[in-house]
Amino acid sequence: DQQVKQNSPSLSVQEGRISILNCDYTNSMFDYFLWYKKYPAEGPTFLISISSIKDKNEDGRFTVFLNKSAKHLSLHIVPSQPGDSAVYFCAAIYGGATNKLIFGTGTLLAVQP
């Protein structure tokens, strides 16, 4: 079941630069999308989300872009900080009565000082 895919297992970025994490999905019925950040030995922490009716959502240094025609979303972090180093998971959910989040495999972001 590869409905949500993160094709880059890792990404390394210099401090102060932009980090761009990508996510592709296959199911056009997803209602909204989320990004979670995960540090080692901790649970995923919600970062930002976007509804399928939007194409951009911004929260401070974090912006998520959604391209529905391409079934692609991306998370931009600018400027990147060493504390942003973590695994980033893209997740999607259908609308309606379901409660199930479908996660991608994650991208390990390393921000170099």
Add this chain to the structure above:
Amino acid sequence: EPEVTQTPSHQVTQMGQEVILHCVPISNHLYFYWYRQILGQKVEFLVSFYNNEISEKSEIFDDQFSVERPDGSNFTLKIRSTKLEDSAMYFCASTPRQPSSYNSPLHFGNGTRLTVT
């Protein structure tokens, strides 16, 4: 900020034994979940629970698994007869409303690492 609390942080058990993983969701939350992550793989949905009953479960959540909310604060996951392939990090999560509601993301605990030997 309120947190989802999971205990123990690490559980080692022998194959065939029963284990119970414990979770205390955030107190005003109504929806509860278990997810798991096998090492190197993605986080997978196991089960959701609302109003004292299972509202949805995945194909992973077979007869060996059960969930319970024994009192007003705890939410447990039981595996009756563990297998080697049950070794994973198990995450409990909660949310005040259905997660398909735009502003109701899941809040996860720090997980219990289950090792079946």
